[in-house]
Amino acid sequence: DTEVTQTPKHLVMGMTNKKSLKCEQHMGHRAMYWYKQKAKKPPELMFVYSYEKLSINESVPSRFSPECPNSSLLNLHLHALQPEDSALYLCASSQALQNEKLFFGSGTQLSVL
């Protein structure tokens, strides 16, 4: 299994909603990443977890809350988002931070109304 699985594929939420994005891998990878990609822009790093510990937080607003409950799972909890948060959210994993092979999931397309 060489896949990074993201759910849901599409999500529409209101500004007062609370929702979560889920990312799962069963490759034994110990580094997991969240990237945000606005339309026609490059992906931008949000968070990195290494061995279930938060390694990088790119000054992301607190309405985005990451969680890594175990080595296979990465969540992104969303609360009180703004319309400008609408984007494609990509999860990725690698064996470790120093490993060059990075696997991206298919993404969650988020629309905030």
Add this chain to the structure above:
Amino acid sequence: ELKVEQNPLFLSMQEGKNYTIYCNYSTTSDRLYWYRQDPGKSLESLFVLLSNGAVKQEGRLMASLDTKARLSTLHITAAVHDLSATYFCALHNAGGTSYGKLTFGQGTILTVHP
């Protein structure tokens, strides 16, 4: 801060022609990636280049790395319509508190037409 610049940002090619996309970066890195992205889809890994002079080829695409010039190129040979996509280069932040972060170029939107 690592900066990555691609050019051109838009490329309209005729089928059968050759062209090159350039990726310049500002500080040293231990690895450089090339990705392809189709509209609304995720990133497809094309190449990872690890050392000066590295050259990798897959089908009609060939990537090279010159670490002294801080330049990578993605060369397209005899373009076909299926190559139409957005192409990103990305550099790995090799040190400091950003170790593990990929910084992407702006992307090159490639359109191949008959």
